[in-house]
Amino acid sequence: MDYDTVRLDDENNAVVIIDQTKLPGKIEIISLHTAQEIWNAIYLLQVRGAPAIGVAAAYGIYVLAKRMDTEDYDIFYREFVRQKEYLDSSRPTAVNLSWALNRMQRVVEAHSGETVAQIKEALHRESVAIQEEDIWVCRMIxxxxxxxxxxxxxxxxxxxxxxxxxxxxxxxxxxxxxxxxxxxxxxxxxxxxxxxxxxxxxxxxxxxxxxxxxxxxxxxxxxxxxxxxxxxxxxxxxxxxxxxxxxxxxxxxxxxxxxxxxxxxxxxxxxxxxxxxxxxxxxxxxxxxxxxxxxxxxxxxxxxxxxxxxxxxxxxxxxxxxxxxxxxxxxxxxxxxxxxxxxxxxxxxxxxxxxxxxxx
CATH class of the missing domain: 3.40.50.10470 (Translation initiation factor eif-2b; domain 2)
Known part of the structure; x- marks a missing residue:
């Protein structure tokens, strides 16, 4: 239990998780870079549990947003929503998945008057905040x-x-x-x-x-x-x-x-x-x-x-x-x-x- 269940590797633009399908026999840490990899990890239960799914989704949509190569807000927003809806389709029951993704979308909408680079920074702050809040929430529970x-x-x-x-x-x-x-x-x-x-x-x-x-x-x-x-x-x-x-x-x-x-x-x-x-x-x-x-x-x-x-x-x-x-x-x-x-x-x-x- 010395490893983080989910973490952001911002330098390498990846979501890093413990592959829970390999436990308890093997502790394998995997990095997720693409929308398909993130979707698969949630659907295949490599990352699971409602709060962890929410954190992974928040980091995931941020990682995908970082790769969106445009300075046009409308183009960025359309692609963001497309990727967000794709990730949201991975599992239908856990409400934290849509909750986290919707929260990230609201950040994009709230910063519509700023540059795309500034929006990406805001998404980073929000994704980190979602994980920090999760730790506080669990302790209070x-x-x-x-x-x-x-x-x-x-x-x-x-x-x-x-x-x-x-x-x-x-x-x-x-x-x-x-x-x-x-x-x-x-x-x-x-x-x-x-x-x-x-x-x-x-x-x-x-x-x-x-x-x-x-x-x-x-x-x-x-x-x-x-x-x-x-x-x-x-x-x-x-x-x-x-x-x-x-x-x-x-x-x-x-x-x-x-x-x-x-x-x-x-x-x-x-x-x-x-x-x-x-x-x-x-x-x-x-x-x-x-x-x-x-x-x-x-x-x-x-x-x-x-x-x-x-x-x-x-x-x-x-x-x-x-x-x-x-x-x-x-x-x-x-x-x-x-x-x-x-x-x-x-x-x-x-x-x-x-x-x-x-x-x-």
Whole structure:
């Protein structure tokens, strides 16, 4: 964990990432220069996790903008939008992708009266700011999340919402890392997370590397560890939260939440405000990405493990109903039901602090 999940190599005009498809067996650092390489890296999950995708997209569109060889604003703007829309097509569910790209587009529009060189400098500043904010956001999610647990607690997590999914700390793992620093000695259970095994390959890898007490379990073992009383809270990340608190996260999260509800274990969604989509009323309006069948039938196996021609349903995400969620942990506090009110209050607090910062 001594490497940055995502960073900008401005001198060589590249986005540099850890190729997460090679973990945990190999730590491979790759540089992305072209639109196709950046798009592929997001789609193929070489970079993954909503916040990390947002940072990679911001750096990516900046890298592409640097190469646009024109001094004409209109030509520059048209090409910028074309490349931005292309990158935005790589994954439909994670709202941070479009959020970061739209934020970069607003920079271009806000500086329309300046030279293209000045616009490129503004894009650089904004992309760096997006990453710096991600680090602050994750730490604050960790601080708020830590108030929901006590030393020695058992925590279950699903998929990877750790440092590998962000710039630092992670979202769902931020309370775990801060707790580790402060001697809380949590006992963490990491679901393997079929079919792409992000829990086994990534969460178990990074927590173990950081000295956290982590136990890997198969997805279908979560009920057993809860029934045994080994889990006091569930922390998971998410890719999009609807206005009513429904949360889209890696497939299987809703199963964990339903089981946790039965056993009286609180489920907390760790969500930066950039992941909360107040324009989507409920989870029914969230587009769920469908992934290739080969991820279920062939990936990770030496030989194909399913019959040829069998039908495969492989959604990347499911939506956890807000009634199964005990709280949504953001950088501005913990939202509780009814989420239609508390999430609005969270954004009001965010806007208030932004005004105060501007006035100061």
């Amino acid at each position: 960790g601080e708020h999340g830590l108030t929901l647990v006590k030393p020695g607690d058992g925590i279950l997590t699903h998929c990877n919402a750790g440092q590998l999914a962000t710039s630092k700390y992670g979202t769902a793992t931020a309370p775990i890392y801060l707790g580790e620093e402060r001697g809380y000695h949590f006992h963490v259970f990491a679901d393997e997370t079929r079919p792409l095994l992000q829990g086994a390959r990534l969460t178990a890898f990074e927590l173990q590397s950081s000295g956290v007490d982590v136990t890997l379990i198969c997805d279908n073992m979560s009920a057993t560890v809860m029934k045994n009383g080994w889990v006091n809270a569930v922390f998971v990340g998410c890719d999009r939260v609807a206005a009513n608190g429904d949360a889209a996260n890696k497939i299987g999260t809703s199963v964990v939440a339903a089981v946790a509800k039965y056993y009286g274990v609180p489920v907390y969604i760790c969500a930066p405000t950039s992941t909360i989509d107040l324009n989507t009323p409920t989870g029914a309006g969230i587009t769920i990405e469908q992934r290739p069948a080969e991820e279920v039938t062939e990936m990770w196996y030496k030989e194909r493990m399913a019959p040829e021609g069998v039908k495969v349903f492989n959604p990347a995400f499911d939506v956890t109903d807000h009634e199964l969620i005990a709280g949504i942990v953001t950088e501005y506090g913990v939202a509780r039901a009814p989420y239609t009110e508390s999430l609005v209050a969270i954004f009001a607090e965010k806007e208030k602090r932004a005004r105060e910062k501007k006035e100061a």
